[in-house]
Amino acid sequence: MKKYFLLWQDLKKEFSNSQIIDAFFGALLYDLLIAIPALLAMAQIISIYMFRLTLWVVLIIIIVILLNFLLHYWWKKALYLKHPETTTNVKALFLINQMIINVFIVIIGLLFILVIIPALIV
Amino acid sequence: MNELTNKFWPFIRLLIFPYLFFMFVLLYPIEYYVHAPGGIVEVESLITIEYNEDKVIEGSISSTYIMSINRPTFFQFMISEFSDYTYSNVITGSYSNYTNEEINQISYLDKATSVDASIIVAYQQAGMINSEIIIDYYPIVLVFGKAPYLSHYNDINFGDEFIKMIGDGGVEVVDFLQIGNNIGEATAYEFTFKNKNGEYTRILELDEEENKFGITFKRYLLVNKENTFPNYQERPSNIGGPSGGLMQTLAIYNMLVEQDVTKGLKIAGTGTINYDGTVGYIGGTEQKITTAYLNKVDLFFIPFHDPNYYYDNYMEALRACEKYGIDPTGWLIPVSSFADVLDYLNGVE
Numbered sequence: 001m002k003k004y005f006l007l008w009q010d011l012k013k014e015f016s017n018s019q020i021i022d023a024f025f026g027a028l029l030y031d032l033l034i035a036i037p038a039l040l041a042m043a044q045i046i047s048i049y050m051f052r053l054t055l056w057v058v059l060i061i062i063i064v065i066l067l068n069f070l071l072h073y074w075w076k077k078a079l080y081l082k083h084p085e086t087t088t089n090v091k092a093l094f095l096i097n098q099m100i101i102n103v104f105i106v107i108i109g110l111l112f113i114l115v116i117i118p119a120l121i122v
Numbered sequence: 123m124n125e126l127t128n129k130f131w132p133f134i135r136l137l138i139f140p141y142l143f144f145m146f147v148l149l150y151p152i153e154y155y156v157h158a159p160g161g162i163v164e165v166e167s168l169i170t171i172e173y174n175e176d177k178v179i180e181g182s183i184s185s186t187y188i189m190s191i192n193r194p195t196f197f198q199f200m201i202s203e204f205s206d207y208t209y210s211n212v213i214t215g216s217y218s219n220y221t222n223e224e225i226n227q228i229s230y231l232d233k234a235t236s237v238d239a240s241i242i243v244a245y246q247q248a249g250m251i252n253s254e255i256i257i258d259y260y261p262i263v264l265v266f267g268k269a270p271y272l273s274h275y276n277d278i279n280f281g282d283e284f285i286k287m288i289g290d291g292g293v294e295v296v297d298f299l300q301i302g303n304n305i306g307e308a309t310a311y312e313f314t315f316k317n318k319n320g321e322y323t324r325i326l327e328l329d330e331e332e333n334k335f336g337i338t339f340k341r342y343l344l345v346n347k348e349n350t351f352p353n354y355q356e357r358p359s360n361i362g363g364p365s366g367g368l369m370q371t372l373a374i375y376n377m378l379v380e381q382d383v384t385k386g387l388k389i390a391g392t393g394t395i396n397y398d399g400t401v402g403y404i405g406g407t408e409q410k411i412t413t414a415y416l417n418k419v420d421l422f423f424i425p426f427h428d429p430n431y432y433y434d435n436y437m438e439a440l441r442a443c444e445k446y447g448i449d450p451t452g453w454l455i456p457v458s459s460f461a462d463v464l465d466y467l468n469g470v471e
Contacts, residue, residue, distance in 0.1 A: 026126045037141075040148050044198045048208060050189045051159040051416050074126060081125035120360065 007093035014086050015079060023082060027074035035067050054113055061109035065102050072098050147200075151193040153218065156202045156210040157406045159413040160187040162390050165366070165373030168359055169237065173352035173378060181384025183373040184419070185366030186392050188409040190229075192222050206446075207412045219270050227280040229362025231264070234281075235342045236363075237356060239395050240370035242343055243460055245350065247371075247399070248378035255378055258349035263298045265315070267338030274324040278315060284339050285314040285321060298339040311335075343397055352378070365404035367395030368423060371460050383467045390414045391423030391455075391463075393435070399460040401425045407438040408445075415448050423463055426456030 011020065042063065046056045072094040079090055127134070162184035191198060192213065202208040217225060238259070245257035263284040268275060287295045288311060289304025305311060310327040313335075326335045347353070354374075369391050376383045392410045394402035403425050404410070414422045426436035436456040443450040457463050 023125075026124075030126060030130075033141075037144055037148055041197060044148065044195060045201055047189055047191055048156065048158045048198055048202045049205065050161060051207075051413060053161070077129070078126050081129060 004093065004096045007089060007096070010088040011079075011090065011093060014083060014088050019082055020079070023078035024075050026078045027071050030074055031067055031071040034070065038063055038067070053117065057109060057113050057117070061105060064105050064109075068098055068101050068105065147196040150196055152196060152199055153213050154194060154199055154210050155213050155217075156189075156191040156194050156198060156208055157409045158189040158191070158202060158205065158208040159409045159416060160189045161413060162186050162417045162419065163361060165370050166377075167357065169241075169354055169356050169370065169374060169377075171352055171354045171374065171377040174380065177377075177380070177382070179376065179382050179384055180386040181382070181420075182388050183369055183376060183384060184388075184390045184417075185361075185369040186390050186410045186413050186422075187361045187363070187366070188406040188413060190363075190406065192217070192225050207409060209406075209408060216267060216269075220268075224268075224280065226362060228266070230359075231266070231281045232364040233359055233362045233366070235264075235344075236365075236367040236394060237359075237370060238343065238345050239364075239397055240367050240374055241345050241350075241354065242397060243395055243399050244371045244374035244378065247460065247464070248375055251379060254351065256349065256351045258346040259343045260346055261341055262344050263339050263341050265337060266340035269329075269332070269334070269336030271329040271332065272336035273310075273327045277322070277324055278337065279317060281317075283316040285316050287314070288312040298341070313337075363404075364394040364402075365392050365406075365410075368393035368401050368425075368457070368460065368463065371395045372423075372463055375460075375464075383464065385467065385470050387420040387470070388418070389421045389423070389467075390417070390419040391421070391457075393423065393425040393457070395460065401457055401459055401462075403427075403433075403435050407435050408442040411439050411442040411448070411454075412446060415446065420453070421455055422453060423455050423457050423466075425458065427458055 015023075039060070042056065042060050046053060049056065076090050076094055080086065164182050164184050166179075166183075194202070194210075199210060202210050220228070242257055242259050245255055249255040249257060265278055265280055265282045265284065268278065268280070272278065284298050285296070287301055287304070289295045289301070290307040293304050295301055295304045305328070310325050312323055313326050314321055314323045316322075326337065328334065329336055369389075372383070372389070372391075391414075392404050392407075394404060396402055407424070411422070411424075422439075424435050424439045426434060428434050429437060431437070436454075439454055440450060442448070443454060448454075455463075455466055457466065
């Protein structure tokens, strides 16, 4: 975790807060443009193939992890486009960031499979 | 943000129209319905009874639900065509006039009233063995259908209670079956309904072409919880429709009696329950059979009344078993009443 915070500090030295946020929202916008139809399609597939619900929830977890990857990929790209000469190891920083978020995604997905869905179907 | 847009603009420009087309396919609804397999849900999660709470139930009793999608999107319709288990067709009849929200309202009304019917039948049956068990109920007349020409269409909702109508000569009609005998002199009549906000009155006009008000009433029996023993708790259900009636009745009965009728089996089934204990037909038989089969249930009860009727649920189920290579012997059990279910389970070793 120490490395993670040091990398953030490096990033903040090279980029202003507004640049980091601007890059993030740019990446988020494009990520949402992909996420909305992808998740809508998954929801509609689930409605037809409900008997494979657990399989679909696992697939949704994988899709969300991929979307998370895309978000970080575009975020990194936007930062490099702003400062091509940056020396911060953005790749390493965002890899740790992704890992942390992925753990949460898996936990939430498992909560859906094991607790929320069984409780909702009454 | 601009950097990304500038960098990817050639791709974005290329993908705009395919993207919009895909979104259209994902969002545009079509006038069809799709039936797809759903799942099974244990009735115990819907209703609990404060009685025999130490009793160990070794098996399980589940109702079967299917996914009934009214007005699916193009995308839903297309992917449903890839499955052998789904059935799709054009929406016809009165449902074609209803919005999806109204169809859901009818479905949840059916569910709510089917739970009361299950409680009445199960308590009556259990009351024959144990005199401690008491059931009290009362009749109620509810709005069950609306035609597009109904006056005050949006004010009157499915499930609203019919209280009275002022007929010719100022006669107060409280029996909905007598409405037809008390109209004819005027073109509009005063109706009183009741919903959760209290009573309300509307003047309903007779349609000139149909000579009808455009409203359908249905008589139900609701449980009077105050005079019923033992108490029961009902959880709100997010599964609509009346087809869980038979299994609800069996599960409630099993909670009331001392013996465990499941005998360790994973029991599922379908069929509505009538107040006299007979079982009624349901829709989506094929999808329910596949749902039960995919969920590996030990027994599946299905309504059976007339072997010569093509759409008899048991005959439909036999055809579904043949289609999917399911052996129905000892698994698919035809029943015409709740008593048939108990007789069958009593005979299970």
